[in-house]
Amino acid sequence: DAGVTQSPTHLIKTRGQQVTLRCSPKSGHDTVSWYQQALGQGPQFIFQYYEEEERQRGNFPDRFSGHQFPNYSSELNVNALLLGDSALYLCASSSATGRLSVGQYFGPGTRLTVT
Amino acid sequence: AQKITQTQPGMFVQEKEAVTLDCTYDTSDQSYGLFWYKQPSSGEMIFLIYQGSYDEQNATEGRYSLNFQKARKSANLVISASQLGDSAMYFCAMREGRGNYQLIWGAGTKLIIKP
Numbered sequence: 001d002a003g004v005t006q007s008p009t010h011l012i013k014t015r016g017q018q019v020t021l022r023c024s025p026k027s028g029h030d031t032v033s034w035y036q037q038a039l040g041q042g043p044q045f046i047f048q049y050y051e052e053e054e055r056q057r058g059n060f061p062d063r064f065s066g067h068q069f070p071n072y073s074s075e076l077n078v079n080a081l082l083l084g085d086s087a088l089y090l091c092a093s094s095s096a097t098g099r100l101s102v103g104q105y106f107g108p109g110t111r112l113t114v115t
Numbered sequence: 116a117q118k119i120t121q122t123q124p125g126m127f128v129q130e131k132e133a134v135t136l137d138c139t140y141d142t143s144d145q146s147y148g149l150f151w152y153k154q155p156s157s158g159e160m161i162f163l164i165y166q167g168s169y170d171e172q173n174a175t176e177g178r179y180s181l182n183f184q185k186a187r188k189s190a191n192l193v194i195s196a197s198q199l200g201d202s203a204m205y206f207c208a209m210r211e212g213r214g215n216y217q218l219i220w221g222a223g224t225k226l227i228i229k230p
Contacts (some may be wrong), residue, residue, distance in 0.1 A: 042220030103162030
């Protein structure tokens with residue numbers, strides 16, 4: 001049973017460019033959340049997707065956008081990259097009908113470096 | 116104000132000893148959930164334990180237990196009989212209210228187990 005997978009593992013981009021990160025949820029999960037984790041800090045919630053819609057959004061600018069596909073996989077897009085966007089981007093999946101007590105399952109993350 | 120506070124940036128503990136990682140939280144909601152996650156150097160977040168605000172008993176999962184003191188708004192993680200593999204970052208997180216899917220995270224505690 002595959003867990004949460006993310007691609008690519010590492011990415012180096014230049015300021016002003018655009019980037020797309022990909023996530024496949026754990027089998028049986030239908031909800032995907034994205035988090036940004038700057039070095040030495042806790043994760044920050046970006047948004048959550050369910051039924052191909054953005055269900056909730058954290059305090060991130062519109063440069064951050066996402067998409068969920070019918071197979072529940074998801075993409076995170078970041079436009080006009082800034083140096084401050086350098087971080088580990090974590091994807092987490094869960095089941096909308098699942099118990100809270102099982103938590104979310106996280107992928108290994110994508111390390112984005114903006115130069 | 117910080118919603119989740121972890122006051123211990125780093126801790127050194129001797130192998131086989133018990134360790135307590137502190138977490139205090141701030142919310143005005145009556146319904147909320149508290150989570151602990153472990154993040155090894157590989158980067159992937161691993162769910163450890165969950166405590167709901169209405170749970171009357173402290174949560175336990177194997178060597179992990181949560182010391183939940185609701186009046187003091189604290190949710191400390193206790194690891195019994197620590198092992199070298201417990202060396203990692205540990206994060207406390209909270210989900211507030213109903214219909215709220217965002218996890219709010221603390222800054223983490225780096226735990227190092229000494230042989």
